[in-house]
Amino acid sequence: MKQTESSTFTVQTGRTVISDETMEYVGILGKLELTQEERQAAKKDMERMLDYIDKLNELDTSGVEPMSHVFSVNNVFREDIVEDRDGGEDTLANAPERRERAFVVPKTVDQ
């Protein structure tokens, strides 16, 4: 796509600055461990993206309800009836590590 000089396709960059602490925090939330290099690249990408997303602030949305779903839907309830046979063995076959009928995970609680 051609970049042209006008509002939709021109992004003013350099406005959003994300601190290293915030990047660290986002890494914890996303459960990702990035190398120093990856983190710098991710920070730059995210700042640029947020600069672009800031475009939304041009819009006056006061009084507009956030729309999470396009149709007015409610919770759907159904009876909790077992319909499948026991798929335990097939499910466990996908586990990176298993012992008998259980998933093996690293120790989670110290004595």
Place this chain on the structure above:
Amino acid sequence: MKLLSLTAVELGKKIKAGEVTAEEAVLASMDAIEAKEGQVHSFVTIDREGALKQAREVQNKIQEGILTSPLAGVPVAIKDNLCTKGMLTTCSSKILYNFIPTYTAEAVRNLERAGAVILGKTNMDEFAMGSTTETSAYGVTRNPWNTDHVPGGSSGGSCAAVAAEEVCYALGSDTGGSIRQPSSFCGVTGLKPTYGTVSRYGLIAYGSSLDQIGPIAKDVSDCAAILEAIASHDKKDSTSILRKDLDFTSGLTEDVKGMKIGIPRDYLGEGLDAEVKEAVLASAKKLEEQGASVEEFDLSLVEYAIPAYYVIAAAEASSNLERFDGVKYGYRTKEYEGLHNMYKKSRSEGFGTEVKRRIMLGSFVLSSGYYDAYYLKALRTKALIKQAFDRAFAKFDVILGPAAPSTAPKLGESLKDPLKMYLGDIYTVSVNLAGLPAISLPCGLDKKGLPIGLQIIGDCFQEKKIIRAAYAYEQAGTYQRSPLAEQ
């Protein structure tokens, strides 16, 4: 390989008439795949033995008169984010390199009930995040029109497989244009249904409020027949809608007399390639000649759709992808200290760059302090975009425009600048935000010989109107075979 130049419905008819068996159809596809995969790489997994076995069973049921669907016996390729019981399902990610689902996605089950034969799983952008099929952990897919170019994405493998005539039809998924944009780039027809029409049960989630599964085929008749087969009300998907108007093939009439077609001026402005614009306007003219009225109008808010979309999609992705933690399935890092370190290392090594980028962005916009400013702001913008479409559909039956601003870029060009790649979704993402149905169908080639896609958008539940307009348009014989198809 002649069988593969047929549409799915045409092949189904031949199978029903006893001129071809389901097994012969599978073998024809396998021969084509063998001949072309080296050039196009549409597939991640090919299940030759499974497909042949399935074909023999289906053939018996057709002969016994048990299977009567127009798709009975016709082979299909499935995008690799749809779970298939017992068949590797990777989402084109390293993190699911060995994942064998214990159940089959409802849309695929519906196809199986209709007698479809599954050939294998198609390549895609990792977790459907991308517009080029270059972010796959299993190599890039190439465009059958010119293998130096991308097929588009994220359903690039499905679209390339159909365009290369490896298979007559495929399933894809569309979160922000992932059926329509690659259909446009590969010169095939792809339909994204109204949100809730096809069950998402068994579709590995990216942006749950936006994701829909849909058909990819050569023409509109196929898309209507396939959609009729896959659409269903499913209690396993709480957003599935009970519809009584699933007879999509009844929309296959050439009559567009009196149909009101709107073209958003905002879809024809800056950033749009001149040749694409010309082809789209010429298509509108054809429909006008057939009796439709065509009028340009201002849709508004088009430039806000992409930022709103990327906030919402990234937010939902960051939540949906939390399940990949190295415990229950998929990749687990080799060395780790404790549970959290195992999570972090498995995810960091298992996910590719684009996926990590979106998880980070999504985690950020959902974090306290930023939630209101970014996430809620995006949801408010989405409400305004939906209202803009409501106003448009009060006046028009369908909206017509390009599917993408350009034809397929060269391999390697798009990923250098992610933001620029995101901007390429400008004509498709708002459809997902508003939950609307839309189709992309071929409307000519540019000077480089690459296909141009025409997008027709309908109001919610108005698939039949877009099918009618698209069907009327393609009667002029607009489908062209790719060079790889002719090999």
